[in-house]
Amino acid sequence: MDLTLQGSLLDLTDEMSLRHLGTATRRHHLTRGAWVDVRPDWLSAGDELFTALLHDVPWHAERRQMYDSVVDVPRLTKFYAAGERLPHPMLTTAREALSAHYADELGEPFVTAGLCLYRDGRDSVAWHGDRIGRSRDSDTMIAILSLGSSRTLTLRPRDGGTIEGTSQKTLRFPLGHGDLVVMGGSCQRTWDHAVPKTSEAVGPRISVQFRVSGVR
Numbered sequence: 374m375d376l377t378l379q380g381s382l383l384d385l386t387d388e389m390s391l392r393h394l395g396t397a398t399r400r401h402h403l404t405r406g407a408w409v410d411v412r413p414d415w416l417s418a419g420d421e422l423f424t425a426l427l428h429d430v431p432w433h434a435e436r437r438q439m440y441d442s443v444v445d446v447p448r449l450t451k452f453y454a455a456g457e458r459l460p461h462p463m464l465t466t467a468r469e470a471l472s473a474h475y476a477d478e479l480g481e482p483f484v485t486a487g488l489c490l491y492r493d494g495r496d497s498v499a500w501h502g503d504r505i506g507r508s509r510d511s512d513t514m515i516a517i518l519s520l521g522s523s524r525t526l527t528l529r530p531r532d533g534g535t536i537e538g539t540s541q542k543t544l545r546f547p548l549g550h551g552d553l554v555v556m557g558g559s560c561q562r563t564w565d566h567a568v569p570k571t572s573e574a575v576g577p578r579i580s581v582q583f584r585v586s587g588v589r
């Protein structure tokens with residue numbers, strides 16, 4: 374057996390890379406002009422990226438005013454503004470690939486990166502829409518690369534209605550290591566999303582959200 378060849382083949386398959394977006398990206402049309410694209414396993418062999426981000430990103434613990442008390446935000450965050458160097462070259466490659474893939478539909482590039490670290494199942498993000506800035510009254514896209522432990526992104530219509538054709542109130546998109554999800558159309562205005570807490574024993578998850586200029 375040629376061990377050299379076998380070694381190099383293994384190296385090739387283990388190399389971190391982004392797979393194609395085209396045919397493997399599935400669009401889910403929601404009501405009210407919203408949609409969600411899902412591309413499972415977009416990033417292959419992403420362990421290196423996950424570990425690098427976990428250790429190298431200067432994660433912030435935020436505290437927020439909630440009625441008359443100040444509470445810990447149940448996740449760590451770091452925001453990279455337009456033009457700021459991202460903490461790993463693969464994130465730049467991912468952002469460029471997304472900008473190219475969605476160029477015609479979006480009409481502008483993804484420029485910012487918001488990172489969230491969910492340390493375990495107690496970390497979460499409550500129901501909200503990303504409605505700070507232009508997304509408040511116009512369509513936009515938020516592209517999310519999920520790394521590490523699987524967590525569920527849930528979506529529900531903002532008007533409190535049920536999911537069309539069902540008696541359900543929420544849609545669930547389980548997000549695993551390397552998966553991509555893109556929320557588009559009116560999604561930030563007409564739907565809310567959340568990452569609920571879970572009692573399951575889950576390890577850390579990092580979410581990387583790419584947005585266009587002037588949207589948070």
Ligand SMILES: O=C(O)CCC(=O)C(=O)O
Nearest residue numbers: 489498503517568580582
């Ligand atoms: O964890 C996620 O993927 C979603 C995060 C999110 O909705 C946000 O930061 O606005």
Ligand SMILES: [Fe+2]
Nearest residue numbers: 501502503566
């Ligand atoms: Fe969000």
